[in-house]
Amino acid sequence: MKKITLAALFLLIILILVIFPQERKESASPLFEQPLLITSAGQNAEILMVSVLAKRAGLDSILSKIASPKDLENIKTIVLVLGASSKGLGAAGLDLAKEKERINLLVEEAQKKNVPLLCLHLGGEARRGPLSDELISAFLPLAKMAIVAKSGNKDGFISGICEKHDIAIVEVEKTADVLTPLKEAFK
Amino acid sequence: MVVAAHPLAAEAGLEMLKKGGNAIDAAVTTAFALNASEPFASGIGGGGFMVIYLASENRVTVVDFREKAPSGVPQEIFNEEGRIKPDGLAVAVPGALAGWVYSLKKYGTKSLVDVTQEAIKIAENGFAVSQTFSRINKDEYEKLIMNAGEGTCYLNEGFPYEPGDLFRNPELASTLKLIVSKGIDEFYKGEIAQKVVKAVNEKGGVMNLEDLALYEPVEHPPLKGIYKDYTLFSLPPPSSGGVHIIQLLNIIENWPVKKWGRNSPPYIHHFCEALRFVFADRSRYLGDPDFISIPVEELISKKYAKQIVSQIKPDSLLDSYPFGRFDERENDNGNTSHICVIDKEGNIVSLTHSINHFFGSGIVPEKTGFLLNNIMYDFSDDLSSPNALGPYKRPLSSMSPLIMFKKERPYLILGSPGGTRIFSSLTQIIINVIDFDMSLDEAIEAPRFFTYSSQGKARSISLESRFPENTIETLKNMGHSIRIREAYDKYFGGAQGILILKDKEVILGGADSRRDGHGAGY
DSSP states (O other): OOOHHHHHHHHHHHHHHHHSSSSOOOSSSOOSSSSEEEEEEEEEHHHHHHHHHHHTOOOOOEETTTOOOGGGGTTEEEEEEEEEHHHHHTTOOOOOOHHHHHHHHHHHHHHHTOOOEEOOOOOOOOSHHHHHHHHHHHHGGGEEEEEEEEGGGGHHHHHHHHHHTTTTTESSSGGGGGHHHHHHBBB | OOSSSSHHHHHHHHHHTTOOHHHHHHHHHHHHHHHHHHTTTTTTTTTEEEEEEEGGGGGEEEEEHHHHHHHHTOOOBBBBBBBBSSSGGGBOOOOOOHHHHHHHHHHHOOOOOHHHHHHHHHHHHEEEHHHHHHHHHHHHHHHHHTTTTTTOTTTTTTTTOOOTTTOOOOHEEEEHEEEEEOOOOHHTTSHHHHHHHHHHHHHHOOOOOHHTTOOOEEOOOEEEEEEEEEHHHHHOOTTTTHHHHHHEEEHHSSSSSHHHHOOOOOHHHHHHHHHHHHHHHHHOOOSSTSSSSOHHHHHHHHHHHHHHHHHHHHSOOOOOOOOOOOOTTOOOOOOOOEEEOOOOOEEEEEEEEOOSTTTSOOOTTTTTTOOOOOGGGGSSSSSSSSSEEEOTTTBBBBOOOEEEETTEEEEEEEEOGGGGGGOOOOOOHHHHHTTTOOHHHHHHHOOOOOOEEEEEEOEEEEETSSSSSHHHHHHHHHHHEEEEEEEGGGGGGOHHHHHHETTTTEEEEEEEETTTTTOOOO
């Protein structure tokens, strides 16, 4: 009898995990409005993937690798793609300090205008490390929601920040899986 | 034995050896298979060099299938940031297919059908993407999405491949079948040529059908150097690799490196100072020998090495690193994935080939499945440079496939990708094996460093992060600025090698974990 109860409990847990995959905290309704400005914190290559995803989701978006406060005109949401790329920073003629300064100015202006921040981290384990983690620590706490590739959060670093700051987080297996939560996040 | 940058390619080459093919058959089989299994680094859209040792003739020869600039190339293609825009202008006329088939016909024993079968199978059946493939695919996403488009097989439904995803390339398989059935003229003069020209020009390039039709590989004698009891054969220009490996070994021969210790501060300091002199010569003299005179013999002379040694200080940097000055001579004719193969007869191939940057230009001719190179980046943006671009010119390369002999018998087959780091990395591996008695695998895996000079001034030393802190501090105290890179950074290349001991009784393969290298033997 005890064995049957344990088996049933185990099955129930599996069922819950299948029905509610990965989502630690789900938003009940769309959190964001269009149009959205897509930029990166760290000049990573994932920013273009997010642009393709936004296009596929039918979202009205603008991409700017070096967005500044003046780009916020008419913008209702900032999508910030987190992760430092040495190659990307070099190509943009930026170092980490200058990149942080750029994002700080952008986010400060956004806060003044009540433009919310959606953060994404799609680079996985390869887009973690001291530089990326510094950017994640600096800007993720300001987000209203985060969508992250599971492989970049194996150590719970990203979900830990989200938990501490009460930020909705969706973890996905693959880049293509971002499409559904991204669509659902926007009106 | 076959060593290559992907296990499937190495196994394909090994199968060819087992079927009775010789080293040239196996090398060409492996090259085709790499196009299918490591398409981001080499392929029929690129070019390269092959050093061949023919055991029965005891002769070494070089087949040069470096890409050439299109005839209509404008005088200036680099923008202020040193980039070539639009991307089509970065594509040079591919030479790989012509070079492989030339070598196969002249020195191989098998047919084009035989050497392409494994590549076709790999392209059709696919394979699980590695961490290396996935990471490079993500890094080069922008180029691929812009030039190859969302529907390309080089992206997984428009996004980069994740490790473990299945990568298939049926269009490459069809292209290879077409080449087999119609011959390589299909690539250089037929339907594929038309698709190449269309794809390049749609992206702002200037290639025409005649550029492709006129392409021919070149065969010439190797460059020879001596280091202690060893004789080295590698490439003459238009690759700078052979010249600079010999230069570096000639310089290092004057120093007690064994006493200093491997990767000790004095060793790294002296090696880096030598590199800075070598780079001064590279930018002053090296280019396409069909268009300029290059003082190769002077550059690789022991006398010139001693001149450089006499200028290097033991514990500090120089203010400037001048290039060598040589007397004028009359009638001067001076003239990136690696594969190593040795067959049972003792024939050897050391082949380095490339499409330049990872995923090349990102341009894929319509429904062909292969990537075109962006080798035009290897030209200098300085119009007064010996490596300035021009119609039909071959850009300067750093590739350095080499074969070393110890007392008349083959001892070491070696090569690597890695851009201008190639000759530095290969020299470090040679020293590791010969002077520090390391096994080939240890020598390849050992931490690497690199530096260069630009306009006579020292640049910082890049070091893998495995170097001890006190070594780094000592180098800083000598005046070097330091840049720390990853522990096993593909910036320093991904070497492949074969070490032959006791007259072919023991053959050891070495493949670099900085890439997906693999050795296969029987």
